[in-house]
Amino acid sequence: MSGHSFPILPTGHLLAIEGLEPPHITALLDLAESYALLNRQGKTQRDLLKGRTLINLFFEDSTRTRTSFELAGKRLGADIVNMSVSTSSVNKGETLLDTAATLNAMNTDLLVIRHAQSGAPALLAQKVDAAVINAGDGMHEHPTQALLDALTIRRHKGRLEGLVVAICGDITHSRVARSNIHLLSAMGARLRVIGPPTLIPAECARLGVEVHHDMRAGLDGADVVMMLRLQRERMNAGLVPSPREFFRFFGLDAAKLRAAKPDAIVMHPGPMNRGIEIDSAVADDPQRSVIGEQVEMGVAVRMAVLDVLARDLRRNA
Amino acid sequence: MTPLLITNARLLDPASGLDAPGALLVRDGRIASLTGAPAEGAQVLDAGGAVLCPGLVDMRAAIGEPGAEHRETIASAAAAAAAGGITTLAMLPDTDPALDDPALVEFVIRRGEATASLTICPYAAATKGCAGKELSEYGLLREAGAVAFTDGRRAIGSARTMRLSLSYARVFGAMVVQHPEEPSLAGLGAATEGELATRLGLPGIPAAAEAIMVARDIALARLTGGHVHFAHVSTGAALDLIRAAKAEGLRVTCDTAPPYFDLNETAIGDFRSYAKLSPPLRREADRLAVVAALADGTIDAIASDHQPRDADDKRLPFAQAEAGGAGLATLLGVTLARVHAGDLSLRDALALLTCRPAALLGLEAGRLAEGAPADLCLFAPERAWQVKAGALPGKAQNSPFDGRALEGRVIATFKAGRRVFG
Secondary structure (H helix, E strand, C coil), X not given: CCCCCCCCCCCXXXXXXXXXXXXXXXXXXXXXXXXXXXXXXXXXXXXXXXXXXXXXXXXCCCCHHHHHHHHHHHHCCCEEEEEECCHHHCCCCHHHHHHHXXXXXXXXXXEEEEECCCCHHHHHHHHCCCEEEEEEECCCECHHHHHHHXXXXXXXXXXXXXXXXXXXXXXXXXXXXXXXXXXXXXXXXXXXXXXXXXXXCCCHHHHCEEEECCHHHHHCCCCEEEECCCCHHHHHCCCCCCHHHHHHHHCECHHHHCCCCCCCEEECCCCCCECCCECHHHHCCCCCECHHXXXXXXXXXXXXXXXXXXXXXXXXX | CCCEEEEEEEEEECCCCEEEEEEEEEECCEEEECCXXXXXXXXXXXXXXXXXXXXXXXXXXXXXXXXXXXXXXXXHHHHHHHHCCEEEEEECCCCCCCCCCHHHHHHHHHHHHHHCCCEEEECEECEHHHCCCCECCHHHHHHHCCCCEECCCCCCCCHHHHHHHHHHXXXXXXXXXXXXXXHHHHCCCCEECCHHHHHHCCCEECCHHHHHHHHHHHHHHHHHCCCEEECCCCCHHHHHHHHHHHHHCCCEEEEECHHHHHCCXXXXXXXXXXXXXXXXXXXXXXXXXXXXXXXXXXXXXECCCEXXXXXXXXXXXXXXXXXXXCCCCCHHHHHHXXXXXXXXXXXXXXXXXXXXXXXXXXXXXXXXXXXXXXXXXXXXXEEEEXXXXXXXXXXXXXXXXXXXXXXXXXXXXXXXXXXXXX
């Protein structure tokens, strides 16, 4: 499809955004853009991954991401197996490497993994021959989410460079935030994070972002407002006193959104907690919310990633 | 046993200040002479100019026995210790069961004697089961041979328990060794809090967790007159507090371990669980502060902080992997790296590995003196080697120094005059 002279994912895996260079990111987004177009035209490329086995290995529950990878694989013609391993049955991660050995014996080509522990996909990548795609690991990274977010932004704003992007909420525990920070700052956007100090990780500014604790100041002049999901267990851990206090100061509603640019878009990786981090009126506003389009771009981005990694498999075969 | 004359050695005894070429005569397991006088019928060993110093005294090492023999046994630890020039080792009591009973302390001492290469001086549990609640029987445990009291890898978290421990241990002339880390701040943290942990998405432990516990326990030492010893100190903030407490005249001492003056947090790189330690590796400024505190005498000893782990403990996602590194075989080599770098004199470095820890533990070991047991370490300070996990002596292969090139290697180790390594 695209004639790049360099390998787009030089490690043969997609474990993290950190470390990817802008030309690699642009190439992935361009390819995803073309898949988005094909998807809208209802065209498929069922020969591209024909005979390839893709395993979705999910150690954490996920409907959206797993389905998205499944659709992407199917549209490219891969054989797909979904394996869900309930976290409760995982005995201190031992099954991770046991599973790796099993998957290796089955000659898996592409392995999509989600795990509650940071670094689990990297560990797996050392032990399997398959190309490993990180579908979210602990508080570390969620690379395909950042790619689909960037594609969605680019389609609306025509560029990434120079945009002011505000990421709001629980930054500490968010792999989505980390991947987006790495990707968007590599592409020249200006990043801000907004949240209470209890949910901003240590030395966050050293990741190249402005840190704000006040929504209006943080959203001032923003082109993109990215909300994050607040997990209930953060409240149990005492990091947030109550949902109503969080919503009052850090939830996105129409009044706070007025600080952003008039044409600012609102994003959320889903699933949303309406009335906690985002008001339904904003989430459902067709003029502002691009949440539905994020889901659509998710499939296109995952097709692009699978395509690129499968090319490497062909090269090495 | 035939007398042994080690000739052509650089005799180095940090306790007496002896540092001169010479010969040492061993007779009946003891040092008979340091004068180089020829001995009739003695077996002669030409040291080739290598350094002959007291066998090293490692004041902090965990061994898997009893309870975790798949990680390390007293016999396998003794083999690793001998290869590292260590002839006396203070063993942590947080075994399974914990060493909170005089019979267990005696058992461990006997198991050490059975190796015939390593004297094991057990710590006893500061609290029953190392659970941090009730004091164990300090008097009876001392009589059984315990050198001091500690809960090992666990901090004594309650200030009241620590106060009682320091007061009570004082009566029996023993120090209380603390793992200085405020438990509620450490939580389930896996790395030092900061930019790197943030990037890797790992739960962090603020470096201040160490200084907070050190500050509290210094206040308790002042209150009780007890002797608190901080193990594996790793931050500049804690060392500043200890330096000030010493200047005040309090009974406060500390040790550190090679990872804290040789590595910084970047060793955990892309989730390298073999560099996951407790306390976690720190930032470079803290490493430099540890080096400075070694040089100015604030740190009293260097211990291996040996924590044997097997592959199943380590081949896990980083936050789930067990903390701890193997350290017996690399204790001398990594310490000598500070000598080669010009941070420490050879004599001061060896004092931190011999007479100074021996004095803290109230042991006779760690000196070259006529009449003393012939526990000796012969090493070539310039000889190069590379640390290779998988090829280390002993069972535990979980070295955080895997791949590290070192200068300074043990040639031979002697226990009571008998060659036990080399």
